[in-house]
Amino acid sequence: MARGRLRRRLAAVNQNLTSRHDADLVDVLSIPEKFVSPGRRIFRRVLYALGALFAAVLIVYLDRHGYRDLRDTPNPDDPLSFLDCLYYATVSLSTTGYGDITPVTPSARLVNVLVITPLRVAFLIVLIGTTVETLTTQSRQALKIQRWRKSVRNHTVVVGYGTKGRTAVAAMIGDDVAPADIVVVENNPAALERAKNAGLVTVRGNATDSEILRLASTQHAKSVIVAANDDNTAVLVTLTARELNPNATIIAAVRESEGQHLLKQSGATTTVVTSETAGRLLGLATQTPSVVEIMEDLLTPDAGFAIAERPVDIKEAGGSPRHLTDIVLGVVREGQLLRVDDERVDALELTDRLLYVRSKEDR
Known part of the structure; x- marks a missing residue:
């Protein structure tokens, strides 16, 4: 019933963010730009100006018989x-034109070319350069948004860029996921600014709004990470994301275990109970602190050991995962995770995938 009402609500929306022009989305959707120093920008403008100048000179020179000098x-x-x-x-x-005073000697004309004109160009750059760049920034961003919306596919949408969201993004980047393949949905201005500085595509708005998730192209995403600060928000975001994309992998975090079954019913593929997980680690640290250290090592992909997934090699098919050189923790078969001590995985199949411990040197 709840999903049916949500589906009807989504279909009833006629005027929404995704139907607006790309120029109207500049304040909502932000595509990261590569930083270019002001000196390099001015240098490029000077090169463009020189290119235009010498193109004009070539044109005039090729047609020089059509010009006359009015001097005696x-x-x-x-x-x-x-x-x-x-x-x-x-x-x-x-735009100097011709006046009552014109250079007539070669030396005067050379001075005009080498000294007066560069000063005039510098004046124009200082006078209108900033204004022109301000006017074109919005158009350039709108064009980038248009291109991005047409091409983005199989990316990861991260809802929430607090501590959990930032850590999740850092883990993905450490596991060789390109920042361009990550889209952050956040309503907090400070968190949005941090995401922009990290080179991520950002969408400003409340992720419980289906149109905000559509703007993040959730319907084309490969996976969705729900890292909201509130459990009720996490459930609603998960439900909305699942309605938009029935095939995406949705990983949702919840503070208390009571909300875990609601996330599952809302369509979450995997759930993480943050409070209980942290509590277990705190309890382990009192007796075996080294276990906590190795767990942190495994969860940090850019240093030490990490948990990774790979397909079964043709030479490994038919054998036991316990006899491999890699430390295998589990086998994924037909979407189901089986522990390495499960008798069903004593003989590996080519379609299986192995969860194993990978060292930094193996990357």
Whole structure:
């Protein structure tokens, strides 16, 4: 009943975020940009200006017989020299035009090209460069949003960028997941800024709103991590995400074990009870602190040991996982996790996947 009502509510929404123009989403969806220093930006602008200038010079020079210098010369029909063409292109592109005072000697024209025009270009950059960049930033971001929405597929949506969300993202990046394949949904401005600084695509809004999840392209995501601070929010986000994407892997965190069955009923593939997990580690630390250390080592993919998954090699098929050189913890068969001591995995199959302990050097 609850899922049916939610489905009807989703279908009844006519005007939503996903139907808005890309330019209207700039304040909601943020695509990370590579930092470019101001000096390099000015240098690029100077190069572009020089390219345009010499293109104009070439055009004028190729058609130099069509231009005439109005000065008194022994032969007015003589074609323009290259310097004349350079001078003409320079004063034309810089909008100087022609006045009652014009350089007539080659030295004066050379000074105009080498000194006056660069100063004029620098003045234009200082005067309008910032304004033009401000006006084009929104259009550039809107174009990036349009391209991103068309191409993003099989990514991971992380709902919440608090301590749990940041740690989850760090673990994925440490396990060779590209930051471009991670989208963070968050409503807290400070958390959003941290996610942007980490080079992640961000969506500002409440993840309980289905349109915010649509904007994060949850319907095309490979997996969804629900790291909300509130258990009720986690349940509603999980239910909404499952309605949008029936095939995604949804990993949801809950503070108390009482909410674990609600997450399962809402469509969570895997649940993590944070309070009980932390409590178990605290209890273990009183008697066997080294166990806690090795657990932290296994959960840190970029240092020491880590738990990884790989397919069964053709040479390993038919054998027991306990006889492999890798330390195998479990076998995933047809979507079901079996422990290594389960008699059903005494003979490995080619379609199985192994959960094993991997060292940093094996990456």
